Each structure stands twice: as C-alpha cells, then as structure tokens.
Amino acid sequence: MSGPAPIRVLDFGQVMAGPLAGRLMADVGAEVIKIETPEGDSMRGRPPLRDGHSAYFGTLNAGKRSVVLDLKTDEGRRDAFALALTADVVIENFRPGVMARLGLGYEALSAANPRLIYCAISGFGQQGEGAKRPAYAPMIHAASGLDLALMDFSPGAERPAPTGMFYADVMAAVYAWGAIQTALFERERTGKGQSVDVALMDSLISMMIYEVQEAQFPQARKRHVYIPVKTSDGFVIVVPLSGKNFAAMLSVLGAPEWGDDPRFATPAGREANWAEIMRHVEGWTASRSSDACEQLFMAAGVPCSRYRTVSEALADPVSVERGIVGTVEDGAGTFSVPNPPFRLSQTDAQVRRMIPALGEGTAEILGALTSAHEH
Incomplete structure (x- = not known):
C-alpha cells in the first residue's frame, strides 16, 4: 500500500x-x-x-x-x-x-x-x-x-x-x-x-x-551583555554565572585577590560589574591560547567557548555526530x-x-x- x-x-x-x-x-x-x-x-x-x-x-x-x-x-x-x-x-x-x-x-x-x-x-x-x-x-x-x-x-x-x-x-x-x-x-x-x-x-x-520590554520600561542600568576576552591567538567567551562557576573560575586563575572584592560576591553584583571582572580575566587569558583557556575552564566546570570560524564549527565532532x-x-x-x-x-x-x-x-x-x- x-x-x-x-x-x-x-x-x-x-x-x-x-x-x-x-x-x-x-x-x-x-x-x-x-x-x-x-x-x-x-x-x-x-x-x-x-x-x-x-x-x-x-x-x-x-x-x-x-x-x-x-x-x-x-x-x-x-x-x-x-x-x-x-x-x-x-x-x-x-x-x-x-x-x-x-x-x-x-x-x-x-x-x-x-x-x-x-x-x-x-x-x-x-x-x-x-x-x-x-x-x-x-x-x-x-x-x-x-x-x-x-x-x-x-x-x-x-x-x-x-x-x-x-x-x-x-x-x-x-x-x-x-x-x-x-x-x-x-x-x-x-x-x-x-x-x-x-x-x-x-x-x-x-x-x-528584552528590548521590547525595555523600550516600555527603561532601566537605570544598561542591559548586561557577555564580553569576548582576548587570548594569545583569538578570543574566548567565559560565562561564570553562578557562585559555583565564579569560584571555579577563580580557582583556575590561581585565586587572585581581586576575587574577594565585595562587588563580585553576589550574582547581581557580578552582573553589574561584568566588564571589570572580564578585564581581570583577560589579564590571565591573554598569554594563553584559546584552546588552552577553553580546556582549562571547561575541565574546572566554568562555561567557556573559544570563538571559532564557521568551518571549525562544521568540522566539530559534535556537529558531525549530530548531522x-x-x-x-x-x-x-x-x-x-x-x-x-x-x-x-x-x-x-x-x-x-x-x-x-x-x-x-x-x-x-x-x-x-x-x-x-x-x-
């Protein structure tokens, strides 16, 4: 039939x-x-x-x-x-x-x-x-x-x-x-x-x-955006949103003293001061390759991705497996x-x-x- x-x-x-x-x-x-x-x-x-x-x-x-x-x-x-x-x-x-x-x-x-x-x-x-x-x-x-x-x-x-x-x-x-x-x-x-x-x-x-709502209800502070940080051969994006992520990131960075800044103690504080945090992070990533940064952060449980070309994204084994x-x-x-x-x-x-x-x-x-x- x-x-x-x-x-x-x-x-x-x-x-x-x-x-x-x-x-x-x-x-x-x-x-x-x-x-x-x-x-x-x-x-x-x-x-x-x-x-x-x-x-x-x-x-x-x-x-x-x-x-x-x-x-x-x-x-x-x-x-x-x-x-x-x-x-x-x-x-x-x-x-x-x-x-x-x-x-x-x-x-x-x-x-x-x-x-x-x-x-x-x-x-x-x-x-x-x-x-x-x-x-x-x-x-x-x-x-x-x-x-x-x-x-x-x-x-x-x-x-x-x-x-x-x-x-x-x-x-x-x-x-x-x-x-x-x-x-x-x-x-x-x-x-x-x-x-x-x-x-x-x-x-x-x-x-x-968000923007349609912000147009109706303007906010005192600009919207939080995620920022690329420079590496020795490109860029990565690091997204330590939760307290656990942030603590893990500080551990990878060698527990720098700036991590104790009270402005960074809460999720809202970190969001409000994201650019400042990423400036500190870039001090560490700038001397390391994108691959190394991604691997070290991800191994520690810190969400991170290097910036890839379209060719690299297509060749990724995950993309290939997914079809x-x-x-x-x-x-x-x-x-x-x-x-x-x-x-x-x-x-x-x-x-x-x-x-x-x-x-x-x-x-x-x-x-x-x-x-x-x-x-």
Whole structure:
C-alpha cells in the first residue's frame, strides 16, 4: 500500500525568505514546485559559484522541482492558476498586490480551491501603509531597532555594524513554515484553507524579547551583555554565572585577590560589574591560547567557548555526530548545506539531495496537468 500523497507546495518565492520557507517544506517531505521566470531566480547567479552553479541558490532550493512559467503572459498565468488548483500550499514573497494583479492572489485562488493555504511573506504586511514600502532585510534590520540595539552592546561603537547576515529573511521563513503547519492542522479540523501573512518586520521585533520590554520600561542600568576576552591567538567567551562557576573560575586563575572584592560576591553584583571582572580575566587569558583557556575552564566546570570560524564549527565532532549538515547535488557536483535544526522521531526531516536545474520539471509537471484535464 502506498501512503498518502505528499503535501503539494507551489513556491513562487524568490531570493531568500520565500525559497527558504519552501525548502523547509521539502525537508519534511512536501512536494515543492518552484515557479521560475524564463531567466530563473536571480539567486542562481549568486556566489559561491562552482562551474556556474550557485551553492547559495542550492542551499535555499534543494529538494524542489523547477517549473518555468512566464507570468507576464496569459499562458503562464493560466498554467500557474491550474497548478494552484492542485496545490495544498502557495508561498510567495512578491511585493503586496503583485500576485493579485496577476490573477493569482489569495481571493482568486481560494475561490477556486477552498482548501488552499496561501502564505504571503512581505516586509511590513499585506495591508496598510507598510505594504507599499520596498523591503529588503538590511532595511528591516535598521527599521526594527535591531541594529541600534546591537550597537548599544558595543561600547565605543560610533555607527551600527554593517549587515551581512539576513536574519529578517531567515526568521520570516521559519515563522512562515511554522504558520503553514498550523494552517494545515486547522484544515484537518475544518476542511478549509486560509491566508497566512508573515512580515519581516514582525519577525525581527519578535526576536528582541528584552528590548521590547525595555523600550516600555527603561532601566537605570544598561542591559548586561557577555564580553569576548582576548587570548594569545583569538578570543574566548567565559560565562561564570553562578557562585559555583565564579569560584571555579577563580580557582583556575590561581585565586587572585581581586576575587574577594565585595562587588563580585553576589550574582547581581557580578552582573553589574561584568566588564571589570572580564578585564581581570583577560589579564590571565591573554598569554594563553584559546584552546588552552577553553580546556582549562571547561575541565574546572566554568562555561567557556573559544570563538571559532564557521568551518571549525562544521568540522566539530559534535556537529558531525549530530548531522548538522546534509549532502546535496547539482550540475557541478555535491556539497553540504545545513539540515533543518530539528529531528522528529516519526518524520524524515532532512534536506533532500537534488537541486533543480532551471525548468527541469516543466514538461513533466505541466504535462500531468494536461493529461488530468483530458481525462
């Protein structure tokens, strides 16, 4: 006996947030059909490139099929609409209103397919003034308060740090994925689909648990932050939070007299004077390697980690044992991408191997539509 048909996802996503939500659907077994223009998703040209194939694109789109549709033509829109009638989920991250103008918005598709779950990802939501704004992750990082909050953690910083990692896109993709699961579960109960509206701005604001409260209830003292301390060849972070941790750290340091300072006698006192404590600690770590510091502190029961590169983190035996990355394949060969950061005991949750070539599924998937219509 064959099992139930997989959830079919029509992924109109482009660049990052939409495609990553679609990839997470593929990771848990959905059939994800990526709709691309004849030129393909722009991420196909983004480095790192190997023999013309983008590993960046591959990370975001592994496990999908690719169907080329020109939504600027009547035929392309007609085929997209027909595909949506066969879908359980639509994901898109165009600017609000674009899909509706193409005749592919939630109202039009849900009228024809009432079980459809339609997930739209945008910068500021689908309605109101914000829907009119362009929205790229670096703008959201600036607009949300995140960048200034991070700047506030760095004494002496004169401007916010440059943006290189697009947290807003990743957070929105993960929230979209979770909201889609909720909508699928609700459909099991009611038989009805619904629209899902995910905003990058909301996603980043939700990440700032303390800062949202501090904005309402300003504190006399700045928030406690953890500080890197210099070693002979890099940095470590030392986190002696409890009294036991602090005593163990002093023992490793040779029980220096500054450890008896009454300011450091309580957790609240240590937190208030953290920078001063770390200045003393750095006097000890600066002449030792990061590895030595980490090993000595951890052996004594003091939470500590050296600062590692991404390459080092991936090669860590713990990462390897966990299966933190999986192997995927495109026209240039195989490489590793992060697996979903969860494991399920009954569901195979891992990145699927094949990355779609542009339009590789067009004939087969549209052909199946035509065949079904004829029958």
